[in-house]
Amino acid sequence: MSDTVAVEVSNVYKVFGKKQREVVKRLQAGASRGELTALGTAAVIDASFEVKKGEIFVVMGLSGSGKSTLIRMLNGLLEPTAGNVTVYGSPVSGVPSKQLREVRRTKISMVFQHFALLPHRTVLDNAAYGLEVQGVSLDERRKRAQDVVDRVGLSGWEDKLPGELSGGMQQRVGLARALASDTDVLLMDEAFSALDPLIRREMQEQLVELQQELGKTIIFITHDLNEAMFLGDRIAVMRDGRIVQVGTPDEILTDPANDYVAQFVQDVDRARVLTAAGVMEPARAVVSGSAGPRAALRTMRDMQTSAAFVVGNGRKLLGVVHDRDVLKHVKAGNRDLMTIVRNDPATVGPDQYLVDLFEPAAESHLPVAVVDERGRLLGAIPRVTLLAALANVPTTTGENQVIETPATVAVEVITQTLRETAGMTDEVDTKTRVHSDDVEAVREGSFN
Amino acid sequence: MDIRIPLGQWVEDFVDVLTDVAQPFFDVLRAIFLGAHDLINLVFQSPPFWVIILAVAALGFLARGWKLALGVLVGFTLILAVDQWENAMDTLSLVLVASIIAVIISVPLGILGARFDNASRILKPILDFLQTMPALVYLIPALILFRVGVVPGIVATIVFALAPGVRLTELGIRGVDKEVVEAGHAFGSSPFRILRQIQLPLAMPSIMAGVNQVIMLSLSMVVIAGMVGAGGLGGDVVASLNRLDIGLGFEAGLSVVILAIVLDRLTASLGTRKPRVKKADAVPSVNAEASVSQKDEQLVAASAS
Numbered sequence: 001m002s003d004t005v006a007v008e009v010s011n012v013y014k015v016f017g018k019k020q021r022e023v024v025k026r027l028q029a030g031a032s033r034g035e036l037t038a039l040g041t042a043a044v045i046d047a048s049f050e051v052k053k054g055e056i057f058v059v060m061g062l063s064g065s066g067k068s069t070l071i072r073m074l075n076g077l078l079e080p081t082a083g084n085v086t087v088y089g090s091p092v093s094g095v096p097s098k099q100l101r102e103v104r105r106t107k108i109s110m111v112f113q114h115f116a117l118l119p120h121r122t123v124l125d126n127a128a129y130g131l132e133v134q135g136v137s138l139d140e141r142r143k144r145a146q147d148v149v150d151r152v153g154l155s156g157w158e159d160k161l162p163g164e165l166s167g168g169m170q171q172r173v174g175l176a177r178a179l180a181s182d183t184d185v186l187l188m189d190e191a192f193s194a195l196d197p198l199i200r201r202e203m204q205e206q207l208v209e210l211q212q213e214l215g216k217t218i219i220f221i222t223h224d225l226n227e228a229m230f231l232g233d234r235i236a237v238m239r240d241g242r243i244v245q246v247g248t249p250d251e252i253l254t255d256p257a258n259d260y261v262a263q264f265v266q267d268v269d270r271a272r273v274l275t276a277a278g279v280m281e282p283a284r285a286v287v288s289g290s291a292g293p294r295a296a297l298r299t300m301r302d303m304q305t306s307a308a309f310v311v312g313n314g315r316k317l318l319g320v321v322h323d324r325d326v327l328k329h330v331k332a333g334n335r336d337l338m339t340i341v342r343n344d345p346a347t348v349g350p351d352q353y354l355v356d357l358f359e360p361a362a363e364s365h366l367p368v369a370v371v372d373e374r375g376r377l378l379g380a381i382p383r384v385t386l387l388a389a390l391a392n393v394p395t396t397t398g399e400n401q402v403i404e405t406p407a408t409v410a411v412e413v414i415t416q417t418l419r420e421t422a423g424m425t426d427e428v429d430t431k432t433r434v435h436s437d438d439v440e441a442v443r444e445g446s447f448n
Numbered sequence: 449m450d451i452r453i454p455l456g457q458w459v460e461d462f463v464d465v466l467t468d469v470a471q472p473f474f475d476v477l478r479a480i481f482l483g484a485h486d487l488i489n490l491v492f493q494s495p496p497f498w499v500i501i502l503a504v505a506a507l508g509f510l511a512r513g514w515k516l517a518l519g520v521l522v523g524f525t526l527i528l529a530v531d532q533w534e535n536a537m538d539t540l541s542l543v544l545v546a547s548i549i550a551v552i553i554s555v556p557l558g559i560l561g562a563r564f565d566n567a568s569r570i571l572k573p574i575l576d577f578l579q580t581m582p583a584l585v586y587l588i589p590a591l592i593l594f595r596v597g598v599v600p601g602i603v604a605t606i607v608f609a610l611a612p613g614v615r616l617t618e619l620g621i622r623g624v625d626k627e628v629v630e631a632g633h634a635f636g637s638s639p640f641r642i643l644r645q646i647q648l649p650l651a652m653p654s655i656m657a658g659v660n661q662v663i664m665l666s667l668s669m670v671v672i673a674g675m676v677g678a679g680g681l682g683g684d685v686v687a688s689l690n691r692l693d694i695g696l697g698f699e700a701g702l703s704v705v706i707l708a709i710v711l712d713r714l715t716a717s718l719g720t721r722k723p724r725v726k727k728a729d730a731v732p733s734v735n736a737e738a739s740v741s742q743k744d745e746q747l748v749a750a751s752a753s
Binding site: 120 | 628630631633635636637649650
C-alpha cells in the first residue's frame with residue numbers, strides 16, 4: 001500500500017426520484033432521509049472517502065444501505081446527483097461518455113454479484129472481453145487472457161461456455177475478465193455473495209493472494225461482516241445511505257463508532273479477525289541471554305513468575321528459563337544462563353489470527369510468544385488475554401495478576417539465594433545493564 | 449346528428465394528397481415490392497415441385513428432425529394432390545417478401561423502443577392501432593396507392609404483421625440480464641458494441657419468436673390480400689366464397705393451414721436451435737484461432753434474415 005490516492009470520493013449524493021436537486025439541498029441543510037421520501041429516495045448521502053493504491057477497501061452494509069449504488073458511481077454506471085468521484089485524478093462524474101469509457105477501459109474494472117458473463121462466449125473469450133473492448137489484437141488478448149485464466153486456476157476450461165461451469169468457477173471467470181483488462185482498480189460488487197460458504201472462503205483467500213501478488217486496488221462491497229473483516233485493509237460501514245464509520249477491522253471491532261456498528265460487529269467471529277499483534281501484551285518476564293542466572297532469578301522474583309523469556313542480541317527470542325532450573329544453577333555457582341535455556345516456547349507470527357493461537361496456547365504452560373519474521377520477540381499472549389480478546393473484555397488497561405504462570409518457588413527462597421550468592425555476580429550484573437535497554441523495550445512492547 | 453367530426457373525410461383527403469404528391473414514390477415502392485415478390489416466386493416456381501418438397505423437407509430435418517421432414521413430405525404432397533401447388537408457391541412468395549420486409553422494419557424499431565423510453569411510449573399506441581384495426585381497412589388506401597395486384601396485398605400484410613416483431617424485439621432486449629449489460633458498460637464498451645455483442649445475441653430467442661409471429665400473421669393475411677387480386681391461395685378462397693364452392697374453399701384453406709404449420713415449426717426452432725449451433729461452433733473456432741466475435745456477427749446476421 002502506498003500513499004497514492006487511487007479513488008477519491010468527495011461529498012457524493014445519489015438521489016432517485018423527480019426532485020433530486022431539492023432532496024440534496026434539504027439533506028445538506030440537515031433534513032433526514034425519512035422526511036424526504038415524498039420528493040425522492042436518497043440512496044447515498046454525503047459519502048466521502050479515499051482509497052489508497054494497493055488497498056483492499058471494503059464497503060459493508062445491509063441491503064438497502066446504498067452500497068451497490070455507491071460502487072456504481074465509482075465507475076460512472078450511475079451519475080452522482082452531487083459530489084465528485086475521481087480515479088487516479090480522472091473525473092468520473094459529469095464527464096462526456098467517451099471520456100468515461102476511456103477511464104473504464106484503462107483504470108477501473110468490475111466483478112459482478114451474479115457474474116454477468118456473456119453466456120454465448122467461451123471462458124477464454126469472456127476473460128478477454130475487456131481487452132477486446134480496449135482494441136487489443138486477437139492473438140495478444142487470447143494470450144493475456146490465457147495467463148489470467150491460468151492464474152485464477154481455470155486452466156483446461158478455456159473452451160467451455162459459462163453455463164457449463166459451477167458458480168465458483170464462473171466467478172473466477174468474472175475475476176479473470178477484470179484482471180485481464182489490466183486496470184489498477186477493481187470494483188467487486190458482492191462478488192462472492194452468490195457462492196457457497198466453502199467456495200466463498202476459498203475465493204476470499206485467493207483474492208487476498210492475488211492482491212498481494214498483483215498489488216491491485218480493490219473496492220469490495222459486501223453485506224457479510226466476516227468477509228469484510230477478512231478482506232479489508234479498511235472498512236466503511238454504511239447505513240441508510242450514510243457512511244457511519246471508516247476504519248481498520250480492528251478499529252471497527254474494538255472501537256465501534258455507534259450502537260449500530262457495535263450491534264453489527266457483535267456477531268463477528270473475532271477469532272478470525274483479530275490478530276496476534278492486535279491482542280498481544282508486552283512480555284513482562286524477559287531477561288537477556290548474556291545476563292547471568294542471578295539477573296534472571298531476580299526478574300522472575302519481581303514478576304512473580306516461574307519462567308522468563310530469554311532474548312539475545314537484537315531482542316531475538318532464544319528460549320525460556322524456569323525458576324527451579326535457575327535456582328539450582330545459581331546455587332551450583334554457574335554463571336552462564338544459556339546452558340539452561342529451554343528452546344521450547346510456543347511462538348506465533350504477529351499477523352496470525354487468534355483462531356490459530358488456541359493450539360499453541362493449549363499446549364504450552366507459558367504465554368505464547370509473538371515473534372516477527374526475524375525471530376524478534378514482540379510480545380506475549382497469555383491464555384487469559386486470548387479469552388478476554390474473544391469476549392471483548394479490555395485487557396490492555398491495568399495489571400492482570402493471573403496472566404503469567406505463577407511462581408513455583410517461594411519468593412523468600414529466591415531472595416535468600418540471591419543474597420547468599422551476591423559476591424560472585426557483580427561482573428554479570430554489569431552485562432545485564434548493557435542490555436537493559438533492549439529488555440525494557442520489549443517490556444513496553446514499543447516496537448513492531 | 450348535429451355534431452359530426454368528418455374524420456373519415458380528413459383521412460380520405462390525406463390519402464388523396466398523398467396520391468397527388470407522392471405517387472412517384474409509391475410507384476418506386478411498388479416496383480421494389482413487385483420485383484422482390486417475382487424474384488422469390490421465380491425461385492419457388494421454376495424448379496420441379498419435387499425439388500422444392502425435398503428442399504423444404506431437408507430444412508425441416510435440419511431444424512427439427514425426421515418428424516418435421518416427414519410432415520413436410522406428406523403436407524406438400526397433399527397440396528400438390530389437390531392442385532394448389534402453384535397457388536401455394538405464390539402465397540409462400542408473398543408471405544416471405546412481406547415477412548422479410550416486416551422484420552427489417554420491426555427489429556430496428558424494437559431496438560429503438562428498448563433503448564429510449566420515449567420511443568417506446570410513442571410506438572406502443574401505434575402498434576396497438578396497427579394490430580387491432582380491421583385488416584380489411586388497410587386494403588383500401590393500399591389499393592389506391594399501389595393499384596390492384598400483389599403489392600397492396602404485401603403492403604397490407606406488412607402493416608398488419610409488424611407489431612409482434614417490434615414488441616418481441618423490445619421485450620427481448622429489455623429482458624437481457626441488466627448486470628450483463630452493466631458489465632459491458634463497466635469495461636468501457638460503446639452502446640453499439642453492447643447492442644451487437646450482448647443485447648442482440650441474448651435477446652435472440654425472443655426476437656426469433658417475434659419473427660415467427662410475423663410470419664404467422666402474414667399467412668393469416670393472405671386470404672384478405674386475395675381480395676385485392678394478390679392471387680395465390682387467397683385468390684382461390686375468395687373465388688370459392690363468391691361461387692359458394694365448398695370443395696375449392698376447403699382445398700385452398702387446407703393448403704394455407706399446411707403452409708402455416710410448416711412455416712411455424714421451421715421458424716419456431718430458430719430461437720431454440722441457436723445455442724446448440726453456437727456450442728458446436730465455439731470449440732473448433734478456438735482451435736482454428738478464428739474470431740468468435742466475428743462468428744457471432746455472422747450468426748446474428750444470418751438469423752436476422
